[in-house]
Amino acid sequence: MKGQRHNKPCHLRRPRGISPVTIRRLSLYLRHLEDLAEHGQTTVSSRQLGESLKLTAAQVRKDLAYFGQFGRPGVGYQIRELAEHLRSILGTDTVSNVAIVGVGSLGRALLRYRGWRKKGFQVVAAFDVAPSRVGKRSGNIVIQHISRLPATVRKGHIRMAILAVPAVVAQKVAELLCRCGIEGILNFAPLTLAVPEGVAVVAVDLAVQLEQLNYLVNTFQPGAEARWKTARAGQS
Amino acid sequence: MKGQRHNKPCHLRRPRGISPVTIRRLSLYLRHLEDLAEHGQTTVSSRQLGESLKLTAAQVRKDLAYFGQFGRPGVGYQIRELAEHLRSILGTDTVSNVAIVGVGSLGRALLRYRGWRKKGFQVVAAFDVAPSRVGKRSGNIVIQHISRLPATVRKGHIRMAILAVPAVVAQKVAELLCRCGIEGILNFAPLTLAVPEGVAVVAVDLAVQLEQLNYLVNTFQPGAEARWKTARAGQS
DNA sequence: ATCTGTGAAAAGATTCACAGCC
DNA sequence: GGCTGTGAATCTTTTCACAGAT
Numbered sequence: 001m002k003g004q005r006h007n008k009p010c011h012l013r014r015p016r017g018i019s020p021v022t023i024r025r026l027s028l029y030l031r032h033l034e035d036l037a038e039h040g041q042t043t044v045s046s047r048q049l050g051e052s053l054k055l056t057a058a059q060v061r062k063d064l065a066y067f068g069q070f071g072r073p074g075v076g077y078q079i080r081e082l083a084e085h086l087r088s089i090l091g092t093d094t095v096s097n098v099a100i101v102g103v104g105s106l107g108r109a110l111l112r113y114r115g116w117r118k119k120g121f122q123v124v125a126a127f128d129v130a131p132s133r134v135g136k137r138s139g140n141i142v143i144q145h146i147s148r149l150p151a152t153v154r155k156g157h158i159r160m161a162i163l164a165v166p167a168v169v170a171q172k173v174a175e176l177l178c179r180c181g182i183e184g185i186l187n188f189a190p191l192t193l194a195v196p197e198g199v200a201v202v203a204v205d206l207a208v209q210l211e212q213l214n215y216l217v218n219t220f221q222p223g224a225e226a227r228w229k230t231a232r233a234g235q236s
Numbered sequence: 237m238k239g240q241r242h243n244k245p246c247h248l249r250r251p252r253g254i255s256p257v258t259i260r261r262l263s264l265y266l267r268h269l270e271d272l273a274e275h276g277q278t279t280v281s282s283r284q285l286g287e288s289l290k291l292t293a294a295q296v297r298k299d300l301a302y303f304g305q306f307g308r309p310g311v312g313y314q315i316r317e318l319a320e321h322l323r324s325i326l327g328t329d330t331v332s333n334v335a336i337v338g339v340g341s342l343g344r345a346l347l348r349y350r351g352w353r354k355k356g357f358q359v360v361a362a363f364d365v366a367p368s369r370v371g372k373r374s375g376n377i378v379i380q381h382i383s384r385l386p387a388t389v390r391k392g393h394i395r396m397a398i399l400a401v402p403a404v405v406a407q408k409v410a411e412l413l414c415r416c417g418i419e420g421i422l423n424f425a426p427l428t429l430a431v432p433e434g435v436a437v438v439a440v441d442l443a444v445q446l447e448q449l450n451y452l453v454n455t456f457q458p459g460a461e462a463r464w465k466t467a468r469a470g471q472s
Numbered sequence: 473a474t475c476t477g478t479g480a481a482a483a484g485a486t487t488c489a490c491a492g493c494c
Numbered sequence: 495g496g497c498t499g500t501g502a503a504t505c506t507t508t509t510c511a512c513a514g515a516t
Contacts, residue, residue, distance in 0.1 A: 047497085053428050056486075057497095057498095058486075061500085064499090065500070074494030091450050104345075105344060109341040191267070192264065192471050193471070198456070200453050203471040204445050207263075207357075209422060210422055211326050211355065213420045213438040214356070217396060217420035298508080307476050308476075309474080310474050312475065
């Protein structure tokens with residue numbers, strides 16, 4: 001360290017070019033901090049954090065240091081404070097509206113999930129085409145026909161959508177979403193979406209994940225030599 | 237190339253130390269190849285494959301070359317043949333049994349999902365603790381009480397489990413699974429599991445994924461400068 | 473001409489190791 | 495003692511570029 005003061009209003013840096021991997025780890029740090037906070041802990045060191053998450057302490061410190069100086073030598077990180085910073089970095093310090101498109105069994109599960117709020121997300125609309133689903137309600141959300149999507153998205157300040165429709169229609173629906181001004185898609189359909197510049201896509205293909213696991217199981221049972229560092233590899 | 241013959245029974249290499257990222261891409265290659273095959277295409281080049289998946293052609297070739305020589309210069313890859321090789325590498329050329337633990341709305345969705353079979357997985361058992369769920373059937377699977385897990389896992393040649401229980405009990409259940417000899421866990425609970433050496437974990441935290449997306453949306457809308465290469469970053 | 477496989481170069485990510493703070 | 499932040503070193507992954515195959 002080069003004489004920086006640690007008791008100062010450490011303002012949050014927002015550097016360009018942070019890698020996806022780093023951001024993913026920030027989410028994990030936040031998740032674990034929330035856990036620790038609930039258990040009444042107030043302070044945590046990079047080593048502890050690393051141990052729980054199966055990362056090195058240096059990794060943890062470097063990740064956090066990209067965005068500012070949140071720690072105190074000899075002490076560690078204030079849990080509440082660091083969590084606050086991380087939420088601010090990730091943009092989850094304010095609640096974001098989300099739409100779910102496709103209310104099959106997966107869509108329904110995502111719709112019912114009670115954890116979004118605590119994480120800074122609110123599902124404010126759900127769409128489908130099936131007459132058997134349109135009009136039904138889940139919680140306080142009424143499932144609308146997809147034809148109502150453009151109007152609802154535009155009026156509802158919805159910037160992100162969760163896409164849980166069958167693969168065959170996913171690209172079409174994605175295009176509709178993009179035309180309506182959606183800026184981010186969480187894609188559960190098993191294909192790589194083509195979207196215009198400026199629209200972000202994060203894909204979750206459950207079959208792909210299970211294939212990953214299968215590879216690990218088949219490859220590292222024989223020798224059990226964990227050169228792969230399971231933690232790094234697997235635990236998202 | 238150094239004079240290798242391309243018309244020979246290119247036997248499959250199985251090198252150690254292939255990175256997780258490479259394996260994930262193999263899954264994506266396979267997924268896309270299956271798609272192409274269904275559309276009647278028989279041959280594909282690394283460039284085409286890369287374009288569809290938003291990767292460079294060199295990346296595709298290098299990934300595949302780790303495992304053998306599957307392509308023909310001037311022609312590309314035989315789709316059927318390459319898909320076969322990939323399945324063999326990923327270990328999905330034979331069907332693997334899987335158990336689902338936790339049959340809440342997410343577990344139910346995973347239980348109902350009709351895509352596992354085609355990908356080489358078969359859900360053969362499901363467990364929960366809630367009396368309201370135990371005994372119910374979904375498809376041809378009867379939900380069993382978790383106390384029956386050890387016996388069922390051991391008798392049923394089940395090496396992998398999908399963990400979809402609430403976070404508070406996830407670690408306990410994971411330990412039970414490990415004691416029963418489970419070798420791989422696909423973890424949907426929002427925490428990092430501690431498991432013994434030799435047990436693989438792949439984690440899917442939906443909130444983390446949405447946080448990733450949120451970061452992308454918030455960070456790259458202003459400048460729209462896609463330095464982050466959305467494809468690499470986002471599309472699993 | 474088109475395309476693969478691959479060594480070499482470049483880019484990127486992680487770990488080391490230590491100065492300075494508590 | 496314990497801990498952070500960070501440059502330097504190391505390790506990993508990606509891209510380049512081209513020889514050789516079809």
